[in-house]
Structures are given as structure tokens and as C-alpha cells.
Amino acid sequence: MACMKTIAPDHTLDPLYRRVSWRLMPFLFLCFVAAYLDRVNVGFAKLQMLNDLKFSDTVYGIGAGIFFIGYFLFEVPSNLLMTRTGARIWIARIMISWGLISSALMFVNGVASFYLLRFLLGAAEAGFFPGIILYLTYWYPAHRRARMVALFMSGVAVAGIVGGPLSGWIMKSFAGLHGLSGWQWLFLLEGLPSVLIGVWTLFYLDDGIRDARWLGEHDKQALERAIVEDRQHQHSMPLAQLFRSGKVWLLALVYFLCVMGLYGVSFWLPQLIKNSGVTDVFDIGLLSAVPYGVAAVVMVLAARHSDRSGERRWHTAVAALAGALGLVAATVWSDNTVIALAALSVATAGILTTFPIFWSLPTALLGGTAAAAGIAMINSIGNLAGFVSPYLVGAIRDATDSTASGIYLLAASLLAGAVLVVTAVRPPR
Template identity: 65%
Template sequence: MSYTPAQGVAASPGTDVSFEEATFSKVTWRLLPLLFLCYVASYLDRVNVGFAKLQMLQDLKFSETVYGLGAGIFFIGYFIFEVPSNIILHKVGARLWIARIMITWGIISGAMIFVTTPEMFYVMRFLLGVAEAGFFPGVILYLTYWYPSHRRGKITALFMTGIAISGVIGGPLSGWIMHAFPGVHGLTGWQWMFIIEAIPSLVLGVVVIFYLKDRIRDAHWLNEDEKRLLESQIAQEQADKTEVSLGQMFADGKVWLSAIIYFCFVMGLYGVSFWLPTIIKTTGVTDPLNIGLLTAIPYAVAAIAMFMIGRSADQHRERRWHVAIPAFLGCVGLLFSTVYDHNTLLAMASLTLAAVGILTTLPLFWSLPTAFLSGAAAAAGIALINSLGNLAGFVSPYLVGWLKDATQSTNTGMYVLAGSLLLGGLLTLAVPAKLVNK
């Protein structure tokens, strides 16, 4: 008998394959929906400043450079506190620490309504980065407690479709709020956007406390056979890895190569995330609601591609080309978006290709470092790679903003981002296949 969520019972362990599949299906239906919603809320609170920009810059008289610096300074706070945050999570457990992260970032995101000067903008974005530090690598680490490496490609892709879905939901939602709420109770549209979009993070943070379990052994919703199966698979994978100290992890060239690759991909991600509404506006679309609806298209297509390519990577147990080829497609999409920057239809097709490529690289990238890191080194290594890579989140929007002020066009910035994706794809192919194709 095979397990389905509606039945609520596990398959008999008499047939190993069906029992194993039923058990992992049960884990996925239990964990992924909540983690997915948390990531949607996280990413929305992180990048909704890209929509606020459509009204905020005019209201507060900010330049494009001020916006780019403020959008990017988030990642300085994120960088400083990322590794300590993930080490704390490894020690105190994911449940309490992820809840703490979500509640504090929800409060700070809502408090963005009080921004009136560039300095306040910088401080609030920095504090938001401090609050959110550790969430994403914490979840990536948490998934290694439940899934062996050959199952994590699809699972990580499912989790990270939260980026795409936040774009599908967040774009129209942000556009509608900014279109419909200006002047209500004396607040602007962008202020209402920050208030309304902070609420899900606060609610989900409370839910995490009561819902997540830190370890397989703590999961009351698993029977003893299911717990033993999961624990044996995780233990076997850990035994196949070479345990390294934190000092060795920091000296490991593979960790630093992974960080550089991730930096290249994140350059593309946040270049698009923070500037997509502006790029669409450049094509001639002016109403915030219409811009919001159009931003949903690239993310919706990318969500489908992320799942399909993640499943392919697991089926073939091949990682490098499944990362590199989408990176190259993202590069091509960004280049074409500059060629057709005054044609809304062709620009949207190009941006959709770019989003598919960029967003697909990200979940599959994480199958690389998690294939060779374990224990405390995994907690610190994942956080180090993520924090260094996310420094691109500072560099990318600031660089694009500065180049836009200097050239009165986003095209030069898109060329830089395209080159970054190309480099990241080439460096991925430099990772030894035998190290990651498991």
C-alpha cells in the first residue's frame, strides 16, 4: 500500500522501494508547504523595495544611486551575521531560530514606512539584513537533516520556487496596493505595501514554533519504521563524507570556489529582482498595477522550469551541466532584454528567459557544496558560501543604479550581469563531476 497525504498512513515496509518513497513523500508533505510559504514571505519582504521604488524615489527625492545603495546594503548586514546565525541554528534548533528570524524581519520590514531620508533608508535596510541572516542557509542545512543528497535537488528546487512564486504573487499584489491605497489614512501606496506585506512573516514565524521539529527522532507524525529508514539514510550519507573542522572548512578551496560561483549567480538574481519593475517601465508601461501583473510572467514560467530541471538533475544524478546550462540561458536572456528594451513583448520574452535561467541555477547550485560538507562544517560552510555569495546582492543593485545614473540606461548594468552569469556557468564546470554527481 502506498502513502498519499489524504490517507494519512504509511506504506508497509514489506516492499522497500514503495515504503521508502512513501516515507519521503510523507516528510515532503509535512515540511515543504510551510518552509515554502516562509521563503515566499522572506523573499517578498526582501525585494518589495523594487516596487516601492516606483513611488518612493519621487516622494522622498532619492536618486537611482541612493536606491541602489539602500537596496544593496541589506546584504552587508546579512553578510556580517550569516555564519554566526547558522551556527546558532545548528546548536539551538531550526524551530526556534527560524521563528526568531521571521518575526524580527517582519517587524523591521513593516517599520520601513517611517523612512524619510537616505540615511534612514540605509539603516532600515541594513537592519533587515541583520534580522534575516541565517534563514535561507538554515533551511538548506535543515533539509540535509531529512533528505540524502540524491533527493535534495528536487526538494531544494521545490523550496526555492518560493522566489518565483513570490514574484507571481508579490508583483500583482504590490502593484495593486500601490495603485489602490495612496492617501488611505494619510499614508502613501508604498507605505501601505510595506505594512501589508510584513504581516505574513509575523504570522508564519509564530506557526513555525508550533509546527516544525528539529530532528527526525522528534517527529511524532512518523512511526518507528519510518524514523529508522530516514535516520539510516542520513547516517549512511554522513559516513561517506569526510568530517572536517571549521578551520579546514575555511581553508577548503572547494568552499571558496562555491562562494565565487554563487556570487556570480546572485549578481544576476538581484539585478533582475530589484530592477525588473524599472526595466518593464522603461518599455513604456507606467501603471504600477500593470507593471505588477507583467512581472508575474517571468516568475511563473521560471517556477515550472525550476521543478522540471531539478527533477531531471535528481533522475540523472548529474549536477554540473544542470547548473551551467541555465546560467548560460540567463546570460542570453539578459543580453536580449537590452536589444529589445523598447519593445514590451520582446523584452518580456527575453526577461522570461533570463528569469528561467537565473532562478533555475540557484536551487541546483546547492547540490554542489552539500555533497561534500557535513556536520558543523556544513552549518558554517553553507552559511559562508551564502553570505559571501549574497554580497552580490549589495554589489549588483548598487552597480546597476550607479550605471543607470551615469548612462541614463539600465543596459550597461545588464551587460555586467550577463557576464557574471556566463562566468558562474563556466566555473561550475570546473567542479569535479565525481565530487558532486551522487
């Protein structure tokens, strides 16, 4: 990677950045909880949906993963449009549209409607995650950003903590109410909050520092100076050059390999817990919160350590390696609930910790239009693993009547990502 100068933090701005963080991060965190819950609640719906609709695990895997085809096609255009329309309007549009489509999944009645709505959900949500990553570059210089990305991405963990028990409770308690199955109520009740939060976004979010009415002029100028200084060490390049950049493609490959593991856990965690001997859907939901609870703590602590040390590659690699080892251990001891759950906790913590630290690499490198398109390009290519991962695990499970080989494949992918980020990505300095 190109050399990037590390800027020493100006600690006199710490109180101001704390104020900014308290204003922005709880709200962005809430948005991501809603986004991730609507993206992966199909993993819980699977426990009832497959039997009701007579779907195979391969059909489920394709439906879970086809989300990312829509995501891939629309992500770069979405991020470029956000730079034109502003973050407030565009993020609100994304949230409202995906919330409505997520709720519409309650009307799935066959393979075609399942595939179509999952594809549309991905197209609607495209741009949300890279849009927020780009949005954080408007406010925070590189040396403060990993912690903020970690706080934002801990929404994944909290979605698992809250979503597991909530999904299990909805599916068990609402089953049969007004003639609807539990999985139909799940999609309806977990999709509507995204619509409401999207409307709230229109009134709460600011497009950037200059638009923040809650900041005084002196504070705005101090924040803007920090961003200007940070951007002096970034590279802006034409879009055509960006798509030919080996650095960007390398980062996209690392991200792809790590995302393989992420969606292995996200879409198959309930099934892995069920495989260990737990049968009640509510108990599965409660137990699935444990790995995410561990991950929520670990990812924030690791990102804080990475920010303080300024080191990114080894932090990313060690987290990915821990994720791989945890998946292997959970598979080897799959018939022991306690050991499997402990191993899944290590796997989930390792995998989720990989991402906020990883995102410090491209956001420190790219600036200008290259940041908007580059972040979206890396994220969209990497998230194609969200299609490949559940499809492969589902197909392998149908062929072998076991998830073991599929999970080993995901572990190997994480291991390859760890090796690549250490050996091929040159450290920023």
C-alpha cells in the same frame, strides 16, 4: 572538487518521503515566499518612493544592496546558533524579527533611515536561507535533495507571481489612505504576514526526525538510516580548515557570480518592464508575474531531471547561460514589451533554475559542523553580490541614464559563473 559517491535511491522509501515532503515543503515554501517578498518589495516601492523622498538611483541601489552587508556579517553565526537552539525556535526568531523590521520601513523619511532599516532587515533575516538548506539535510539524503531545494526555492518565483500584482495593487489602491503613501502601505501590509508565520513556526516545525510526533518509530528509524548512510560520504572539518578550503571558496565564487544576475532581476525587473513602455504601476505588477511563472515550472522540472541523472555541473551551467542570454536579449529589444517580456522570462527561469541544482554540490560534500558553517559561508559570500549588483546597476544608470550597460555586466557575470562551474568544479561521483 573531492570525489563524492552517488548513492542509489531506495525506492521502497518513496511513500515515506512523500509523506515527509507533504508535511514539510508547503510550510517551508510559504516561509520563503514571505522572506523573498519582504526582501525585494523595495523594487516596487522604488516606483513611488524615489520621487517622494527625492532619492537617486544610486541611493536606491545602495539601500537595496546594503541588506546583504547585514546578511553577510550575521549569517555564519546564525547557522551555528541554529545547531545549538534547534531549527524550530531559531527560524521562528528570524521570521518574527525580519517581519517587524520590514513593516518599519514604512517610516523611512531620508537616506540614513533607509540605509539603517535595510541593513537591520538583512541582519534579522541572516541565516534563514542557509538554515533551511541545512535543515533539509536533516531529512533528505543528497540524491533526493535537489528536488526539495527546488520546491523550496520556487518560493522566489511564486513571490514574484503573487508579489508583483499584489504590490502594484497595494500601491495603487491604498495610496493616500490615512495620509500614507502607497509604498508605505506596501511595507506595512507585506511585513506583518512574516510575523504571523513566525509564530506559527513555533507550533508546527520539528527540529528533526527524532522530534517528529507525526512519525512512528519504524519510520523514524528508516529515515535516520538513510541520513546516516548519506553522511558516510561527506567530510566534516574544523572551522579553521573550512575557511581555508579552496573548494568552499570556489563554490562561493560561483555562487557570487550567479547571485549577481539574480538580484539584477529581483531589484530591477519592474524598472525593466517600465522601460519597455508600460507606465501603470498595477500593469507593471501583473506583467512581472509572467517571468516568475515560467521560472516556477522550469526550475522544478530541471531539478527533477538533475536528481534523476545525478548530474549537477552542466545543469547549473546551462541554466546560468540561459539567464545571461535572456538578459542580453531583454536589453537589446528593451523598447518592445512583448519581446522584452519573453526574454526576461528566459532570463528569470535560467537564473532561478541555477540555484537549487547548485546547492546539491556543497550539501553533498560537507557534513557535521562543516555543513552548517560551510553552507552559511558560501551563501553569505555569494550574497554580497546582492549589494554589488543593485549598486552597480544604479550607479551605471545614474551615470549613463540607461540600465543597458549594467544589465550587460550582470549577463557577463552569469556567463563567467557558467564557465567556472564547468571548468573548475570537478563532478561528484
